[in-house]
């Protein structure tokens with residue numbers, strides 16, 4: 001018996017991974033959602049569609065439908081099983097079924113992001129680095145592999161954990177200086193030392209609040225243009241609480 005799909009997960013994977021991964025344009029997106037709705041949501045692996053019917057139900061022109069069906073097939077979102085007088089027989093794939101679309105770390109329930117350990121998980125460490133856009137979370141200095149560390153915003157000794165809400169990438173200087181300071185106090189210390197301006201301090205404090213509310217989730221999918229970041233293996237071993 002086919003495994004029942006968890007639709008909340010599927011929809012999150014579409015927005016978090018599929019759209020940025022294969023660069024779906026708005027027409028491809030509308031068509032993909034429409035096809036998914038009439039196939040997989042109804043527990044049908046395959047669907048037979050006519051060009052006109054599909055154009056009507058997706059509010060697109062027939063020409064647009066044909067070109068987007070081709071591009072969706074090229075991008076691996078669907079397979080054209082048959083094409084004849086009656087229309088297309090299509091097999092629509094969910095993001096999890098498209099090779100390389102959803103990262104392994106996001107597939108396994110026990111690796112759920114809220115519970116995941118950013119220090120032990122290599123993909124997560126890299127995702128934290130990308131989330132910080134390659135800069136120190138505190139002083140905004142550009143990070144290189146030589147000076148990059150991970151830091152607990154709330155130190156472990158004060159009840160902090162290893163989750164993405166409490167782990168940031170920062171430079172080794174900030175890591176050493178922060179020690180047991182609260183993150184906000186440390187940002188003010190950087191202002192006092194002239195390493196942050198007032199405006200930047202306010203922005204960093206806002207990001208800090210967003211981080212702790214869980215609004216700064218790291219994206220586990222590695223964009224091709226950031227392949228270079230792979231070389232910057234964040235050294236969990238070098239990080240301290």
Ligand SMILES: [Zn+2]
Nearest residue numbers: 136139171174
């Ligand atoms: Zn720094």
